[in-house]
Amino acid sequence: TQTVSQSDAHVTVFEGDSVELRCNYSYGGSIYLSWYIQHHGHGLQFLLKYYSGNPVVQGVNGFEAEFSKSDSSFHLRKASVHWSDSAVYFCAVSAPGNTGKLIFGLGTTLQVQP
Amino acid sequence: GALVYQYPRRTICKSGTSMRMECQAVGFQATSVAWYRQSPQKTFELIALSTVNSAIKYEQNFTQEKFPISHPNLSFSSMTVLNAYLEDRGLYLCGAKTGYEQYFGPGTRLTVL
Incomplete structure (x- = not known):
């Protein structure tokens, strides 16, 4: 059974700060990991994904995430946040054989203060 | 580019009535379409996964009798919420998948009165 855990429900930082949003997963086989962003009142926007290769993946708007098999983690980072980064961030896991089923974490609300 | 459209964006229905929502993939051929629901203050739950020419697979808490889905071709899917109540x-x-990429539409927000 695949599970996704986002340990922080809320994260508050100031504009210009760096931020790390944590995601841990449990799954024994090959895995596909992704991050999505949901602005208030909207649907999901894709940020980045990892399946294989370089464990550090770059996404849109300066986001990056690092896959760690030993820690079963896929934390999302940004070096300098902007107020417009305020949103809910969802980590998701999918086994390639599942053909489209994503299991989402509960989400982390990021609030960027001016 | 690859886009997923959903219609309507917002809808209100009376308790006990039904409403249909649509999903259109543009710019790519979706190999599967997944329907998710995000209830207030919650994460996304998979309702069902639909692959063209294969049976639609519903998750444990969702049934075809309640959420019938039509997926006639690679670019279009529709789902109906039958007898909608407050918990719906x-x-x-709608998430349309091609290869390892899954693209989401903006969603249909359902309010039940």
Whole structure:
């Protein structure tokens, strides 16, 4: 059974700060990991994904995430946040054989203060 | 580019009535379409996964009798919420998959009165 855990429900930082949003997963086989962003009142926007290769993946708007098999983690980072980064961030896991089923974490609300 | 459209964006229905929502993939051929629901203050739950020419697979808490889905071709899918009640309110997302990429539409927000 695949599970996704986002340990922080809320994260508050100031504009210009760096931020790390944590995601841990449990799954024994090959895995596909992704991050999505949901602005208030909207649907999901894709940020980045990892399946294989370089464990550090770059996404849109300066986001990056690092896959760690030993820690079963896929934390999302940004070096300098902007107020417009305020949103809910969802980590998701999918086994390639599942053909489209994503299991989402509960989400982390990021609030960027001016 | 690859886009997923959903219609309507917002809808209100009376308790006990039904409403249909649509999902259109543009710019790519979807190999599967997944319907998710985000209830208020919650994460996204998979309702069902639909692959063209294969049976639609529903998750444990969702049934075809309640959420019938039509997926006639690689670019279009529709789902109906039958006999909607308060617990059915939320944001319904359509995710269309091609290869390892899954693209989401903006969602249909359902309010039940």
